[in-house]
Amino acid sequence: MAKNSDRHQERPHRHHYDAEMLSVEDARTRILSYFSVLPVEDVELIAALGQVTAEKLVASFDIPPLANSAMDGYAVRAIDTRGASLETPVELPVVGVVAAGQIPERALEAGTAVRIMTGAPVPDYADAVIPFEDTDELERRASGDTGGGISIHLQAETRDNIRGAGEDVEEGQTVLESGHILRAGEIGMIASLGHATIKAVRRPVVAIVSTGDELLQPGDSYQPGKIYNSNAYSIAAMVTRYGGIPRIMGIAHDTVESLEAALENAVDTDMVVTSAGVSKGDYDVVKDVLASKGEIALWSVRMRPAKPLAFGVLERGDGTKVPHLGLPGNPVSAMVAFEQFGRPAIRLMMGKPMTEKPTIEAIMDDPIHNHDGRRVYARVHAYRDENGVYRARSTGNQSSGVLSSMALANGLAICPDDIGMIDAGETARVEMLDWPDDIF
Numbered sequence: 001m002a003k004n005s006d007r008h009q010e011r012p013h014r015h016h017y018d019a020e021m022l023s024v025e026d027a028r029t030r031i032l033s034y035f036s037v038l039p040v041e042d043v044e045l046i047a048a049l050g051q052v053t054a055e056k057l058v059a060s061f062d063i064p065p066l067a068n069s070a071m072d073g074y075a076v077r078a079i080d081t082r083g084a085s086l087e088t089p090v091e092l093p094v095v096g097v098v099a100a101g102q103i104p105e106r107a108l109e110a111g112t113a114v115r116i117m118t119g120a121p122v123p124d125y126a127d128a129v130i131p132f133e134d135t136d137e138l139e140r141r142a143s144g145d146t147g148g149g150i151s152i153h154l155q156a157e158t159r160d161n162i163r164g165a166g167e168d169v170e171e172g173q174t175v176l177e178s179g180h181i182l183r184a185g186e187i188g189m190i191a192s193l194g195h196a197t198i199k200a201v202r203r204p205v206v207a208i209v210s211t212g213d214e215l216l217q218p219g220d221s222y223q224p225g226k227i228y229n230s231n232a233y234s235i236a237a238m239v240t241r242y243g244g245i246p247r248i249m250g251i252a253h254d255t256v257e258s259l260e261a262a263l264e265n266a267v268d269t270d271m272v273v274t275s276a277g278v279s280k281g282d283y284d285v286v287k288d289v290l291a292s293k294g295e296i297a298l299w300s301v302r303m304r305p306a307k308p309l310a311f312g313v314l315e316r317g318d319g320t321k322v323p324h325l326g327l328p329g330n331p332v333s334a335m336v337a338f339e340q341f342g343r344p345a346i347r348l349m350m351g352k353p354m355t356e357k358p359t360i361e362a363i364m365d366d367p368i369h370n371h372d373g374r375r376v377y378a379r380v381h382a383y384r385d386e387n388g389v390y391r392a393r394s395t396g397n398q399s400s401g402v403l404s405s406m407a408l409a410n411g412l413a414i415c416p417d418d419i420g421m422i423d424a425g426e427t428a429r430v431e432m433l434d435w436p437d438d439i440f
Contacts, residue, residue: 021300023417024340024375031311031341034323037351038270041202045191048182050243051200052351057176062166063192066121071161074113074135075126078156089136089151098123113150128156169193181352201351204244206342207266208232209274211252211259211286212329230403231275231334235327238338242346244271259289267293267316270349273342276329278310290314294321302417304374305330305400306337330400336377336412339433358435360411361427365393368415368422375417379409382430392430410434 022030040054069075076092084090092113098104100119107124108114114123122129132138134154140146169175175189182200190198208231215229216222229251236246247269252262266272277286278298287310290296296312310326325342327334344354360382368378380392395408411430415422422428 021302023302027299027301027309027311028341028344031323031325032344032348032354034311034313035271035345035348038202038204038349040199042197043200043202044197045187045195048187048198048200049184050350051182051203053176053178053180053182053198053200054351055199056174056178057190057193057195057198059169059171059173059175059193061193062171063169064119064163064165064167067165068119068121068163069116069129069161070118070163071129071131072118073116073129073131073161074150074152075108075116075122075129076113076152076156077108077110077125078128078158078160080111080113081128081130081152081154081156084152084155086153089153091149091151093149096123113152115150122162127158127162129161130154130156131161179351201349204270204346204349205247206239206244206346207247207249207269207272208235208239209249209252209259209262209266209272211254211274211277213254215251217251230331231327231329234331234335234403235273235275235338235342238335238342239273239346242343243350243352244346254285256285256289259286260293263289263293263314267314267322269322271342271345272314272322272324273327273338274310274324275327275334278326278328279308290324290326294324296324296326298326301337302374303336303340304370304372304376305333306340306377307333307374309337309341311341328400331403332379332406333400335406339412339431356431358432360390360430360432362390362392362411362413362430364413364422364424364426364428365391367424368413368428370415370417370420373417376415377412377431378415378428379405380411380413380430381409382411382432390430392428 043051080092081090092111094115095112096105097115098120100117103121104123108126114126116122116129130152136151175193176186180186210229210232214226216226218228232248236248239246249262249266252259287296287298290312294312294314296310299309299311300307301309306328308328312324313321314324315321327337347354362382368376370376378398379395381395382390382392385391392411392413396402396405398405411432413428413430415428
């Protein structure tokens, strides 16, 4: 969503903006100081993936609650199978059947067997399960033999194919501590204890406001001189990926009335993200309206792309305030800035640790040029070569308006601000975009 800075004349600002050049770390620290962990809510398990637990979960019963079969087969007393083999099978009478979910009607008598399904509780005194494949069940079925016996082809050992009561979880055991990030395994564990919900830090709602008279919504008819609003959708996708709930507020035109209306609808959220209107050459109306609705600082950050950045707070009608992150208008700048500043803000609000994105050291196939002493985030595709060595190649034109090279990238290769160039064949640190950022 590139802004055409040539179309606006530089005009004196009526507000004072902080023009110092900040490092990425300084800007991030300032931004995060405005955020705090959000309140706790009861979350349905199906929606809790990636949220942070706000209670300790203690098992109120054993899992499994009873000793049960790990196989489809026959419950036996191991001593009754002594010497059994394919050549010298042991035949036992089958005195019953236990399906999963049933309780055995009686204890297993010596010298007998009970047909049993996976997960079914084993009868008292049964201490082993013989799998179907180690019996002659299939042959008997094929021949129509329903005489009520079974030939055992394997000598069993005590506890073979039996899962003990409490083998997974014991009553009174702490299953999850507070502050745990929920993954699929934890959600399944909670469900296995009978809970339909879990107390967790709620997800932040992020309002996304795009600004500019040149913008069209995707789905609208194309008009010469206009561009489609891509930023709202790329940022919304990033909000979703990092655990938040995006709320696309539409397009605010370059008028006081339009922007004020958009912000009025946006402040009932946990963070407001705007795109465009943060460069010195952009319409004063954007900065003026944002300043009139709260506090705003316009920063230059020592990074490329995404040098211009705005941050502040917007006032709600009840006097409370919501943090506001003002991203550049160029689509790659907006995405890179959100990676560096929006992602950690969402993590903080969700109660997650402030971990960095997974990074690798990769040999560059192409050079990274640093013309002006800013930290460069170059769009690259990282891969392993035939020797298993990480390498990274440029995905194309690195202009901040070229979204296609961002779409092809799986990482951002970093050239520090004090290095003029990382040449082809040299090593760069690559911040991975597509690796899960909680798994290293």
